[in-house]
Amino acid sequence: MKKPQRKSFLVFGKPYIGHEEIAEVVDTLKSGWWGTGPKTEEFETAFAHYAKAKYALGVNSATAGLHLALIALGVGKGDEVITTPLTFVSTANVILHCGATPVFADVDRETWNIDPKEIEKKITSKTKVILPVHLHGRPCDMDAIMSIARRHKLFVVEDAAHAAEAVYKRKKIGSIGDITVFSFYVTKNIATGEGGMVTTNSKKFAESMRIMSLHGLSQDAYKRYSVRYYRHYEAVTPGYKYNLTDIASSIGIHQLARVEKNWVIRKQHWETYMHAFTSVPELMLPAAESPNTKHARHLFAILLRLEKLRISRDDFVDQLIKMNIGSGVHFSPVHLHEYYRKTFGFKKNMFPHAEFIGERTVSLPLGANLREKDIHDVIAAVSWLAGEWKK
Ligand SMILES: Cc1ncc(COP(=O)(O)O)c(C=O)c1O
Known part of the structure; x- marks a missing residue:
């Protein structure tokens, strides 16, 4: 491809x-x-x-x-x-x-x-x-x-x-x-x-x-x-x-x-991502919502299955930038920030789930001002990278 x-x-x-x-x-x-x-x-x-x-x-x-x-x-x-x-x-x-x-x-x-x-x-x-x-x-x-x-x-x-x-x-x-x-x-x-x-x-x-x-x-x-x-x-x-x-x-x-109107647009983008990425085995997707709750859909994040990839999360984000796609990391866990490590003696493996997610997470563009074409550009870039760097 x-x-x-x-x-x-x-x-x-x-x-x-x-x-x-x-x-x-x-x-x-x-x-x-x-x-x-x-x-x-x-x-x-x-x-x-x-x-x-x-x-x-x-x-x-x-x-x-x-x-x-x-x-x-x-x-x-x-x-x-x-x-x-x-x-x-x-x-x-x-x-x-x-x-x-x-x-x-x-x-x-x-x-x-x-x-x-x-x-x-x-x-x-x-x-x-x-x-x-x-x-x-x-x-x-x-x-x-x-x-x-x-x-x-x-x-x-x-x-x-x-x-x-x-x-x-x-x-x-x-x-x-x-x-x-x-x-x-x-x-x-x-x-x-x-x-x-x-x-x-x-x-x-x-x-x-x-x-x-x-x-x-x-x-x-x-x-x-x-x-x-x-x-x-x-x-x-x-x-x-x-x-x-x-x-x-x-x-x-x-x-x-305008908040509810924009939410509906982001929900559509969210569903487009979910539909496209279910067929990409190198990615983990956000869990379904529990009954009677509404996700604000502020950030759409995928987790990279690093065990199946030859690329780190940070390099993945860099590659996306080179392909003209901005993304974000939400978040690197707080306990591993310098101040918190030095002051409280926090170390790796203390909060294994937060660390697992923090090492793998990539937030993709989700704004209500994005058009379908933008979302498809993101899907194409992420899917291509996952295929290119799979083990
Ligand atoms: C989870 C969370 N809490 C608090 C804040 C702080 O928000 P503010 O920048 O308005 O101070 C942020 C900012 O991004 C956030 O993501």
């Missing part, structure tokens, strides 16, 4: 943007109110409704949101937070930002999500929070996780950076755990450049996170500078600068309005 070569580079994770976002941003720029104000309030209200949560707080990244969530739950020095090693480093970094210790529990080999049985093994008297990640958009086993949390009186913070559209057993992700955090980074299903949203059903957590997200002030800037009245404000605690701007929210409002 002739080597397929795409003419232009297919960018991985290019955001989908319409005229509505551009017009809204221009409107915000002209309004003179660029900070956190009415557009962010509108976005928060719409997002809370979408996530079926009582409260939503716009933040300038999911990392900031995760940090605020742990602070609101009182996580501090001496506490332990159980999370998955198969995630982006920021999920674990924020635990350290609170002075607490990240404790990893291995993932399930099928779903690639944290395994509740492993969580249970890691609980100690210091455990305060379970922090599951809905990897690639697949909901974790939330019934099992919530039941463990209730039995041991622990909080649950969900990292839903990939999972805006996800539903678990008819419950929307964003409405289940104590606090849930979404990311609006450029490559995400809802993108605002940088940004995120935190949802909760607790008034107490919502209020404390809002105050902590803006310097610890009792009034936000929009209220302070309102034309209608003047209000004195006070720092009630030394907070952070984690608020979402109205410029970002202007994009987010329209991204959110």
Whole structure:
């Protein structure tokens, strides 16, 4: 078979943007109110409704949101937070930002999500929070996780950076755990450049996170500078600068309005990939969904069967780049990053499932702005490489 070569580079994770976002941003720029104000309030209200949560707080990244969530739950020095090693480093970094210790529990080999049985093994008297990640958009086993949390009186913070559209057993992700955090980074299903949203059903957590997200002030800037009245404000605690701007929210409002429509397009791309790759024995494919759950289909990842190939994952990704196909790795397990190895003494083989997946995973382009031809270019390149490098 002739080597397929795409003419232009297919960018991985290019955001989908319409005229509505551009017009809204221009409107915000002209309004003179660029900070956190009415557009962010509108976005928060719409997002809370979408996530079926009582409260939503716009933040300038999911990392900031995760940090605020742990602070609101009182996580501090001496506490332990159980999370998955198969995630982006920021999920674990924020635990350290609170002075607490990240404790990893291995993932399930099928779903690639944290395994509740492993969580249970890691609980100690210091455990305060379970922090599951809905990897690639697949909901974790939330019934099992919530039941463990209730039995041991622990909080649950969900990292839903990939999972805006996800539903678990008819419950929307964003409405289940104590606090849930979404990311609006450029490559995400809802993108605002940088940004995120935190949802909760607790008034107490919502209020404390809002105050902590803006310097610890009792009034936000929009209220302070309102034309209608003047209000004195006070720092009630030394907070952070984690608020979402109205410029970002202007994009987010329209991204959110289009989120379900884009999901349907990505589902079609997903099915095209699944259909094409079932006949490629060198690849492992994502597991089927469990009943009554909805995968957000943020990332479509294949696992390379390295035992059947003469090429490493990294070289496979390099070869794809040479064929003009961008791809990604989500993720190299956190415990094997330099800082975590050196600080906590983590070594290979400690979390065998996360490592197995981390060594083999390749995320392929899945954006709603991709056309069928783009997906077929990816299929041709991946299939050709698998054939060329098979043992
Ligand atoms: C699983 C996961 N959690 C958290 C984050 C952090 O998101 P943000 O870039 O919005 O801080 C990411 C970012 O890609 C992620 O993939």
